Amino acid sequence: MSNDLVEVKNLKEYFPISTGFLRTTPLxxxxxxxxxxxxxxxxxxxxxxxxxxxxxxxxxxxLYKPTAGQVIFDGKLVGxxxxxxxxxxAQIVFQDPYSxxxxxxxxxxxxxxPLDVNKLYxxxxxxxxxVLELLNTVGISSEQMTRYAHExxxxxxxxxxxxxxxxxxxxxxxxxxxxxxxxxxxxxxxINMFEDLQSQFGLSYLFIAHDLSVVKHISxxxxxxxxxxxxxxxxxxxxxxxxxxxxxxxxxxxxxVPDPERARxxxxxxxxxxxxxxxxxxxxCPFRTRCSRAxxxxxxxxxxxxxxxxxxxxxxxxx
Amino acid sequence: MAMLEVxxxxxxxxxxxxxxxxxxxxxxxLDSGKVLGIVGESGSGKSVxxxxxxxxLSHPGRIISGSIKFKGKELVGAGEEELHKIRGNKIxxxxxxxxxxxxxxxxxxxxxxxxxxxxTDRNKEQANARAVEMLELVGIxxxxxxxxxxxxELSGGMRQRVMIAMALACEPDILIADEPTTAxxxxxxxxxxxxxxxxxxxxxxxxxxxxxxxxxxxxLCDEVIVMYAGSVCERGTADEIFYHPAHEYTKGLMRSIPSxxxxxxxxxxxxxxxxxxxxxxxxxCPFAPRCDRAMKVCLTGRAKEVRVGxxxxxxxxxxxxxxAERGVIQTDDDGNITAIDLEGNLDGTAEGGKAQ
Numbered sequence: 001m002s003n004d005l006v007e008v009k010n011l012k013e014y015f016p017i018s019t020g021f022l023r024t025t026p027l028x029x030x031x032x033x034x035x036x037x038x039x040x041x042x043x044x045x046x047x048x049x050x051x052x053x054x055x056x057x058x059x060x061x062x063l064y065k066p067t068a069g070q071v072i073f074d075g076k077l078v079g080x081x082x083x084x085x086x087x088x089x090a091q092i093v094f095q096d097p098y099s100x101x102x103x104x105x106x107x108x109x110x111x112x113x114p115l116d117v118n119k120l121y122x123x124x125x126x127x128x129x130x131v132l133e134l135l136n137t138v139g140i141s142s143e144q145m146t147r148y149a150h151e152x153x154x155x156x157x158x159x160x161x162x163x164x165x166x167x168x169x170x171x172x173x174x175x176x177x178x179x180x181x182x183x184x185x186x187x188x189x190x191i192n193m194f195e196d197l198q199s200q201f202g203l204s205y206l207f208i209a210h211d212l213s214v215v216k217h218i219s220x221x222x223x224x225x226x227x228x229x230x231x232x233x234x235x236x237x238x239x240x241x242x243x244x245x246x247x248x249x250x251x252x253x254x255x256x257v258p259d260p261e262r263a264r265x266x267x268x269x270x271x272x273x274x275x276x277x278x279x280x281x282x283x284x285c286p287f288r289t290r291c292s293r294a295x296x297x298x299x300x301x302x303x304x305x306x307x308x309x310x311x312x313x314x315x316x317x318x319x
Numbered sequence: 320m321a322m323l324e325v326x327x328x329x330x331x332x333x334x335x336x337x338x339x340x341x342x343x344x345x346x347x348x349l350d351s352g353k354v355l356g357i358v359g360e361s362g363s364g365k366s367v368x369x370x371x372x373x374x375x376l377s378h379p380g381r382i383i384s385g386s387i388k389f390k391g392k393e394l395v396g397a398g399e400e401e402l403h404k405i406r407g408n409k410i411x412x413x414x415x416x417x418x419x420x421x422x423x424x425x426x427x428x429x430x431x432x433x434x435x436x437x438x439t440d441r442n443k444e445q446a447n448a449r450a451v452e453m454l455e456l457v458g459i460x461x462x463x464x465x466x467x468x469x470x471x472e473l474s475g476g477m478r479q480r481v482m483i484a485m486a487l488a489c490e491p492d493i494l495i496a497d498e499p500t501t502a503x504x505x506x507x508x509x510x511x512x513x514x515x516x517x518x519x520x521x522x523x524x525x526x527x528x529x530x531x532x533x534x535x536x537x538x539l540c541d542e543v544i545v546m547y548a549g550s551v552c553e554r555g556t557a558d559e560i561f562y563h564p565a566h567e568y569t570k571g572l573m574r575s576i577p578s579x580x581x582x583x584x585x586x587x588x589x590x591x592x593x594x595x596x597x598x599x600x601x602x603x604c605p606f607a608p609r610c611d612r613a614m615k616v617c618l619t620g621r622a623k624e625v626r627v628g629x630x631x632x633x634x635x636x637x638x639x640x641x642x643a644e645r646g647v648i649q650t651d652d653d654g655n656i657t658a659i660d661l662e663g664n665l666d667g668t669a670e671g672g673k674a675q
Contacts, residue, residue, distance in 0.1 A: 048504035188575035188589030217577035254509035256534030263538035
């Protein structure tokens, strides 16, 4: 048995965008993305808004039907026969704890719903015991279980969202910017909880975020996305110290460091311009319009990921 | 005399549920040409402080007491006409969200020239020329074309540049930036921070930078104020705050952010509990319920600011205790301060509190 829990092969997700009367243009949100996630591993996925990182997360879970490509979960291709089982074993935690919980349900029902859907209990008593156990795991007390989502703070709501994701005893969780909406002091609580749950239940995470410090902290490996493509993927420390793709390098240098002396000394590599629209992708390498090292070759063909060091892949013509 | 003097400012929101004390007696001075950072989490009162200075508080909010003096002139209680002359002219503001703070039905040119026409005696043509000049200054290409465009035609980073151009069009003495980069991507944030740094050097205005991001503070600010629940916890030069944090809240904040340089994967030390309910403020230190070093005195009274370094004040009972142990501050048996030696330097206590 392979050690990879999730294997994503040449995943594509195109959204048809209406561009005139009876005319559509595909918006290539995710274009030919492949990676694997090991058991108990956290793969971080970083990139700027609109780069397709959330779409990758949702397409892997088949919340969007992939345009092309395969998702192999625990050695089995995810398809019509396996989807039901897959939905139980793979879960998601959303970014916004304010809009992702049903305001009409009590916390107990929000957390209990996946149990109902997957028929994971025999008696009512068993159900309520399981709900209580889940809420305890995430640090919500039992007297709060009859309350509604709006009665909780952002950090607590995110905990409820996590309890719900855990309800069906998943092995894989897509965490879609789960701490971005939280204050720093609360963010640290939730990050620690993700780590504890991982060691407790042996979970694998796809951790999507735009905060590079957070991603580095929590991930074993990190993939960097730009305009629907993975441009670099490596072990976390390797990526931070030996990034080779010009986009990763500038992304890392753009992170404001909470250290005045280093901030004064640091040379930010400031990228010119904005991310091009995914509807009008540049030819060849998607990054070439903002890249200082772009050459003629970059306009001709899209670079493929190639290994630059053991376990470290980058997609750039200039390597 | 400092250019802007804020003294014991209290601002509250009178909601149906009761009085929300958003700003609870904050004081600070801002000298011309300085960059002051105000850092705090949501609900700490940092934005309300900014809105109070410009008196653009929305409905149930009101300044209760205190004084805000701009170049010696009192702004609290000043007439609307007088405030009009200052807002957008002498003191201007950039808001967090460039998507919603521009009017979608007016062109960029229309919105940009509005302030220029209002505050200077330029005619329409001159105002347009000035607008083009401003757009060039903030690094927007094809400025003449942009003037005819609407906000939806620009990207987020460009809109924030337009906001900055609008704010700087009348050469203000003070620019208030309320989370100017929070809604932007990292690479765009780097562009905007670089731009603000450049413009500050070029034009020499003072900046009040309001943010929750300690990284942004470190890269831009000379002085820093740390706020929690409407009060100042700690203030000092950026170096003092980052290298010798003295208040327990600041220390907790520094410990709870993951460091990008940490290769060993040290576990984060979060601040426990949840932020305070501003409707039911405790009588003691607002941070005490979440502070793991809280003492009895922390629950009953607020610590006064004591000097913990040459340019560094902190309002934490731990600092008072340290000071008392060193004999710089005297307390009686109940922990009440009998004499505070504000000029006394408690340097060294700050050393002990250096963030790991």
